[in-house]
Amino acid sequence: MTTLPENISKTVAKLPDGPKTPIILQTIQGIARPLEYLEKARSQYGDCFTMRSLGFPPIVVLSHPKAIQQVLNADPHQFTTGELNKSLEPIMGENSLIRLDGERHASQRRLITPPFHGERMRAYGKIICDITVQVMNEWTVGNVQPIHSAMQEISLRVIIRAVFGIDEGERYQKLRQLLTLWLNAFNSPLSSSLLFFGFLQQDWGAWSPWGRFLRLRQQIDQLLYAEIQERRQQNHNSGEDILSLMMSACDVDGQPMSDIELRDELMTLLFGGHETTASALAWAFYWIHQLPEVRDKLLKELETLGDQPEPTDIARLPYLNAVCSETLRIYPILLFTFVRIVKSPIEIMGDHFEPGTILAPCIYLTHHRSDLYPEPEQFKPERFLERQFAPYEYFPFGGGNRRCIGMAFAQFEMKLVLATVLSNFKLVLADTRKVLPVRRGITLTPAGGVPMIITSHQKGKQTSI
Numbered sequence: 001m002t003t004l005p006e007n008i009s010k011t012v013a014k015l016p017d018g019p020k021t022p023i024i025l026q027t028i029q030g031i032a033r034p035l036e037y038l039e040k041a042r043s044q045y046g047d048c049f050t051m052r053s054l055g056f057p058p059i060v061v062l063s064h065p066k067a068i069q070q071v072l073n074a075d076p077h078q079f080t081t082g083e084l085n086k087s088l089e090p091i092m093g094e095n096s097l098i099r100l101d102g103e104r105h106a107s108q109r110r111l112i113t114p115p116f117h118g119e120r121m122r123a124y125g126k127i128i129c130d131i132t133v134q135v136m137n138e139w140t141v142g143n144v145q146p147i148h149s150a151m152q153e154i155s156l157r158v159i160i161r162a163v164f165g166i167d168e169g170e171r172y173q174k175l176r177q178l179l180t181l182w183l184n185a186f187n188s189p190l191s192s193s194l195l196f197f198g199f200l201q202q203d204w205g206a207w208s209p210w211g212r213f214l215r216l217r218q219q220i221d222q223l224l225y226a227e228i229q230e231r232r233q234q235n236h237n238s239g240e241d242i243l244s245l246m247m248s249a250c251d252v253d254g255q256p257m258s259d260i261e262l263r264d265e266l267m268t269l270l271f272g273g274h275e276t277t278a279s280a281l282a283w284a285f286y287w288i289h290q291l292p293e294v295r296d297k298l299l300k301e302l303e304t305l306g307d308q309p310e311p312t313d314i315a316r317l318p319y320l321n322a323v324c325s326e327t328l329r330i331y332p333i334l335l336f337t338f339v340r341i342v343k344s345p346i347e348i349m350g351d352h353f354e355p356g357t358i359l360a361p362c363i364y365l366t367h368h369r370s371d372l373y374p375e376p377e378q379f380k381p382e383r384f385l386e387r388q389f390a391p392y393e394y395f396p397f398g399g400g401n402r403r404c405i406g407m408a409f410a411q412f413e414m415k416l417v418l419a420t421v422l423s424n425f426k427l428v429l430a431d432t433r434k435v436l437p438v439r440r441g442i443t444l445t446p447a448g449g450v451p452m453i454i455t456s457h458q459k460g461k462q463t464s465i
């Protein structure tokens, strides 16, 4: 079972009401049917309720914009987060950004954020389009292509490139293969449970789920450490890529990052930046092709771009932006932001919370409020053209001092990949039935992987637009 720090397990104050079903049932529902669980709890207990699951202390779920604003805008010293991200430690390690709090968290963020923003990020525009073309070149007209796996391949190559500055060569190919196999270890609600429950993490040999996971992790670690070692020997840490930046940085005492710290941060970026963006893209393809009027409108807008648009011109298209925003509203990739653990007493909308209380801003429930988003179950990009939402009404990337560092990068990547594929291929859904979200690790992905039929090229040849 996941071990929890002392102060968290001793939450004393009275918590808001919540579902009364036995904890084991709440746990199963929360993993297997999380959306139904959350919606039912909200309809019974309102905007603030307490959720209970096996191996975790009670968690207070928030979905009122005012409560979200108070939590996300609070002074970073009011809350901690890292200790409850322990369930991700087997993947990202104990030195990962997501496990840190306080000054160490802030300084690590300052170090790895710049490459994902501004000019440095925009420099990746051409690379994203080129990688998309490389992956599309493997498609054959008439064949069925599971779009989710194609998007995984694109987003993995892109993040490897951003992190290492290169994505070719034997080591990177091996890394790609291993990371793909590794992520597939969590491709069902059952296998995702491995991440949440420490007692399932048993190594019963290479064929047991956890044993397989550990062996793959060991192989990935070997490749990462070999890369770090090689760069140290060659003094090759002056590049613009993220690994180079991390290797040349020192902390306040003048100490550089150790190998294990570098490894943990690399895994954080590879894991955090890959499956999330791939799922978002898979959902976008699904919605665009499920709703012909959305597809037609988008294609019309893409036609206005001309022959050789700059990536920044693509990123500025209003309807494309609205489609991406609505994709992340209707099924946010993460149902919750990371939790915020109260450090000093706080009152939120009349509820008083003692230190140790765990608060979880719920992205999904806030995004499905009909007072903010009329007919919340309908996919309507126009919402984002008609009004602007505040960062506590719409927050697929969380907020405050822990807001996703890859936010701008992921949005840029989504737009460029969609524009490149849609300008080159005509696709149709192989199955037009409604696709439901399914848990894959910590993300919410489209069940079945969205198989699509490649019917024809939009243009004569595949090009990076």
Ligand code: HEM
Residues within 6 Å of the ligand: 097, 098, 109, 116, 268, 269, 272, 273, 274, 276, 277, 280, 332, 333, 334, 336, 337, 338, 339, 396, 397, 398, 399, 400, 401, 402, 403, 404, 405, 406, 407, 409, 410
């Ligand atoms: C569509 C794609 C993505 C979605 C929906 C997403 C969503 C999120 C969310 C909800 C959080 C928690 C924020 C909070 O608690 O306030 C987060 C944190 C984080 N994300 Fe993303 N993310 C995406 C892509 C990326 C990419 C591309 C990267 C890396 C390049 C990345 C790296 C991270 C990291 C390192 C954190 C931890 C930040 C911290 O603890 O300070 N994410 N993301």
